[in-house]
Amino acid sequence: MSSQPPPSSSTDYLFVFAEAHNEFRVPELRSIAELHGFSIHIKYPWDSQSSDNREGNAVHQFVNGPFMVIALESEAHARTLASRCILIRSIWEFWARGSSYDELHANNLTAKPKWERYVANTSFKFLVAGHNRSISQRRQREIMESFSYMDFLGLIELKSPEIVLGYFEEYVSDRGKLVEDRNKDGEFIQAYFGRLIVEGTARALIGKFDVKKREYFGNTSMEAEISLLMANQTLASPGKIVYDPFMGTGSMAYTTAHFGAYVFGSDIDGRQMRGKAQTPGVLRSARQYGVADRILGLCTFDVTRNPWRTGGLFDAIVTDPPYGVRAGAKRLGRKTNREDKHTFVGPRAADEPYIPPTKPYELSALASDLVRLARYLLKPGGRLVFFLPTVTDEYRPVDIESMMCDGMELVANSLQDFGSWGRRLITIKKMTSEEYGPPSFDSEERDAASAGGEEEGGDENAPAHKNFREKYFQAFMKKQ
Amino acid sequence: MHLITHNLLARNAKGCTTNSFPLAFRDAHGQVEIQEQDINPDFVCNVLPRLEWKALIDAACQVGDESLPAEQPNMTDDELVQKLHYVLMEIHITEGAMVCSNCEHICPISNSIPNSKPDPKDSMEYFSTLPVAHLADMTDGNGHVMYGANSVAKKRARVD
Numbered sequence: 001m002s003s004q005p006p007p008s009s010s011t012d013y014l015f016v017f018a019e020a021h022n023e024f025r026v027p028e029l030r031s032i033a034e035l036h037g038f039s040i041h042i043k044y045p046w047d048s049q050s051s052d053n054r055e056g057n058a059v060h061q062f063v064n065g066p067f068m069v070i071a072l073e074s075e076a077h078a079r080t081l082a083s084r085c086i087l088i089r090s091i092w093e094f095w096a097r098g099s100s101y102d103e104l105h106a107n108n109l110t111a112k113p114k115w116e117r118y119v120a121n122t123s124f125k126f127l128v129a130g131h132n133r134s135i136s137q138r139r140q141r142e143i144m145e146s147f148s149y150m151d152f153l154g155l156i157e158l159k160s161p162e163i164v165l166g167y168f169e170e171y172v173s174d175r176g177k178l179v180e181d182r183n184k185d186g187e188f189i190q191a192y193f194g195r196l197i198v199e200g201t202a203r204a205l206i207g208k209f210d211v212k213k214r215e216y217f218g219n220t221s222m223e224a225e226i227s228l229l230m231a232n233q234t235l236a237s238p239g240k241i242v243y244d245p246f247m248g249t250g251s252m253a254y255t256t257a258h259f260g261a262y263v264f265g266s267d268i269d270g271r272q273m274r275g276k277a278q279t280p281g282v283l284r285s286a287r288q289y290g291v292a293d294r295i296l297g298l299c300t301f302d303v304t305r306n307p308w309r310t311g312g313l314f315d316a317i318v319t320d321p322p323y324g325v326r327a328g329a330k331r332l333g334r335k336t337n338r339e340d341k342h343t344f345v346g347p348r349a350a351d352e353p354y355i356p357p358t359k360p361y362e363l364s365a366l367a368s369d370l371v372r373l374a375r376y377l378l379k380p381g382g383r384l385v386f387f388l389p390t391v392t393d394e395y396r397p398v399d400i401e402s403m404m405c406d407g408m409e410l411v412a413n414s415l416q417d418f419g420s421w422g423r424r425l426i427t428i429k430k431m432t433s434e435e436y437g438p439p440s441f442d443s444e445e446r447d448a449a450s451a452g453g454e455e456e457g458g459d460e461n462a463p464a465h466k467n468f469r470e471k472y473f474q475a476f477m478k479k480q
Numbered sequence: 481m482h483l484i485t486h487n488l489l490a491r492n493a494k495g496c497t498t499n500s501f502p503l504a505f506r507d508a509h510g511q512v513e514i515q516e517q518d519i520n521p522d523f524v525c526n527v528l529p530r531l532e533w534k535a536l537i538d539a540a541c542q543v544g545d546e547s548l549p550a551e552q553p554n555m556t557d558d559e560l561v562q563k564l565h566y567v568l569m570e571i572h573i574t575e576g577a578m579v580c581s582n583c584e585h586i587c588p589i590s591n592s593i594p595n596s597k598p599d600p601k602d603s604m605e606y607f608s609t610l611p612v613a614h615l616a617d618m619t620d621g622n623g624h625v626m627y628g629a630n631s632v633a634k635k636r637a638r639v640d
Contacts, residue, residue: 239522262523264485270593280591293517293569297485300595307492307596309501313530332597356597 010071012043012094013078014194016168017066018087018203019131021229025068025087027412027427028232032084035235038077044069044097045190065131065170067192069094075197082198084259086205086228092166092194101146104191108150115150115195123157125164132171133183143167147193164196202228208289209255215288216281218272222251222320226416226425231255233385233412233427234316241296243314243377245303245370248272250282252318257291261315268330268358270300302332303373304361304441311376311435318385321370323363323468330358331441363389364466368403371428372439375408380433383411389423390464391471399463400426407432421472481592484568486539487531491580491587492596502535503578503587505542511575511589512543519565525556527568540567 017025026042033040045068066089072078078091095111098104118124126147128140135143147167154162169188174181209224211217222230230252234242238260244252247265249272257263265282267273275281286292301307322330367388374384390399400410412427491500533552540548547563578587578594587596 239520239526241523241526260520262520268597270595273593274591278591280593283592296569297482297488298593299481299485299489300593301492301597305492305597307489309488309490309532310530313488315526 010041010073011075012069012071013197014092014094014097014166014168014192015068015070016089016092016166017068018089019066021087021225021414021416022064023414024229024416024425027414027425028085028087028229029070029081030412031233031235031427032081033077035084035237036077036080038073038080040077040081041071042068043071064173065189067131067168067170067190069097069192079198082200082202084202084232085200086202086225086232088200089203090166090199091197092192093197094192095194097190097192099188099190101186101191104193105146105149108147108193118154118163118195119150119152120154122152122154122163123161124152124154125156125158125161127164127166128168129166130169130171130188132173133169133185133188135169135185139185166192166194166196168192205255205258209258211251215284216249216275217251217285218249220320220322221249224255227251227255230318230320230385230425231259231261233425234261234318234383236261236316240315241313242316242318244319245306245317245373246319246321247282247298248320248322249275250285252320253282253295254285254289254291256316256318257286257294258289260294262294262296264296264298264314266299266301266303266306268300268302268332270298273298273300302330302358304331304369306373306438308377308438311438312379314377314382315379316383316385317370317374317378319370320387321363321366323387323389323465331361332356333359362466363468364403364463367465368405369439369441371403371408372405372436374428375405375430375432375436376438378430380430382430384408384426384428384430386426387423388426388465389421389468389472391421391468392417392419394464395422396464399465400424402463404428407434407436420475421468481573481589481594482569483536483539483543483571483573484527484531485594486573486578487536487568489594489596491583491585493580493583493585496580496583496585499582500580502532502539503580505539505573505576506579506586507576511573513572513574514570515572517565517569519562521558521561524561524564524568528556528564536567540571543571543573545571 015029029040045065072081082088082091093114095114096104096107098107126144128135128143144167147165169191171183171188174183205228206225209227211221211224214221234256236242236256236259240261242253242256242261242263244250244263244265245267247253247267250265253263253265265273273280273282275284277284280298282298283292283295286295299307367386370386371384374382378384388400400413404410407430408428409431410426411429412425414425415422416425486502486505489501489503491503493500537548537550540546545567548567553560572592573589574592576589578589579585580587587594589595
């Protein structure tokens with residue numbers, strides 16, 4: 001899909017993104033394009049290191065600025081993206097770009113067929129903005145006047161113009177640099193010029209799903225923006241069925257249900273889903289968002305002993321597994337090697353419920369079990385979307401490979417960077433239509449066996465998310 | 481709990497593999513609510529291939545609904561979609577229990593959330609001696625099922 005040349009009928013659009021979550025932008029665009037059955041072709045910036053750098057679609061990590069030129073087959077596609085992608089601020093018909101004023105204006109003259117029809121009698125407004133540099137009123141006027149050769153005869157209308165022209169200068173970040181080394185006017189990496197097509201409307205959802213305004217939430221509830229990004233990665237749409245096996249307070253359930261999907265949630269600890277009132281907390285929040293009808297069901301169980309009658313049930317699995325910092329992952333079973341082992345305290349009193357013992361669930365085992373569980377429970381083509389925390393210094397791309405299995409393919413891997421650690425939003429697609437049985441959930445034992453008894457530090461190939469909790473609480477100190 | 485959940489969940493204990501589906505309702509009669517919803521035909525068609533028809537009919541009968549035909553029709557028309565949606569999504573069981581017909585494990589339903597967690601041996605020893613009405617004792621004053629050591633301690637403190 002990505003290496004195909006753009007169809008001849010395509011038009012170039014300038015995308016202006018929110019200045020956050022850089023690595024999430026392209027996966028989100030691709031997901032929404034896939035959901036609506038069209039393709040996108042990134043024209044600029046391409047990856048300078050890629051051999052195929054005209055359509056450098058594969059690697060986008062290089063892109064930090066909020067501007068991107070993308071070819072689409074129709075304007076309707078641009079409007080679809082703007083109505084659903086959380087990270088899109090606005091989309092413009094792309095007219096020209098350049099690394100200097102001369103280059104930009106030269107390119108703009110070549111693009112004359114695109115803007116010729118607005119010359120005669122179209123009211124307009126002109127916006128000038130800078131990234132990593134604010135542009136003064138005086139310079140804004142200078143820049144607007146530098147476009148006078150276009151000779152637009154229509155009225156300048158600030159309230160309701162027929163078209164909005166946009167000019168953007170992108171500078172490198174000069175944060176922390178000395179005054180003399182800071183950005184100077186005109187020394188931008190790239191300047192862009194175009195006509196407004198549509199403003200992104202999906203960003204408003206971040207306010208709607210604000211955790212602080214939510215009826216019911218917990219201390220580990222996922223922030224609204226990320227919950228929405230995760231929902232988009234699942235390709236949620238009306239009638240689909242999505243499952244969250246570590247539901248907690250249900251943050252992702254509300255956003256996926258908002259896009260029309262039906263959500264099933266389970267958690268080892270039902271108190272998280274219930275809260276304190278008579279109506280379960282998850283349902284109260286769902287009602288607040290008008291999606292209570294699409295909460296398919298809630299159930300308390302340990303996902304390693306899940307009661308699913310059959311596989312192939314879900315269109316997507318979306319979850320934020322507990323990774324042991326604020327909430328530890330647990331599974332049923334007894335801890336081994338406990339020094340303070342309790343002695344048996346006698347039969348349970350009649351008014352006490354049975355409390356099954358739980359033991360910690362190590363993160364790398366959980367991750368590879370989750371991929372296998374998804375292969376069992378997903379329909380062909382279904383997606384698994386989850387967060388994986390990693391230690392920044394130790395992360396290598398092969399870490400993701402360590403948890404993959406036959407029939408499952410990595411679609412996207414986007415880092416949310418917190419400095420010494422980060423979490424990666426992993427999107428995995430079930431490529432096979434073969435039916436797989438339920439997983440054995442014995443990754444921990446497998447790991448222990450392959451490590452050959454060596455307990456600490458002996459395993460060179462251990463992924464960077466292994467024993468994440470220990471690393472976190474040791475503040476990611478390097479081994480001496 | 482919707483009947484669709486009942487249709488997708490089996491007993492999940494090691495060693496209890498035969499006849500572990502469907503679970504039978506117990507004490508759910510008085511606890512059935514009907515909550516009307518908008519119908520999404522796509523959703524109904526989406527789940528239809530994964531349903532166990534007989535289990536669904538039996539479950540619906542147990543809670544007093546006999547609107548669906550005993551045999552799964554070959555054709556999916558609007559009327560069937562409507563009836564299916566009603567049975568799958570609009571009938572709610574708020575309190576009660578589901579029992580495995582093989583190992584007799586009891587899966588309590590409280591505040592519409594079933595709990596299929598505890599170990600079968602322990603629960604047989606414990607639950608089988610209790611009338612189902614006592615399932616209410618598993619909850620604290622607010623109606624939450626308790627199984628954390630802390631909450632038991634808290635309940636004790638309250639009782640004391």
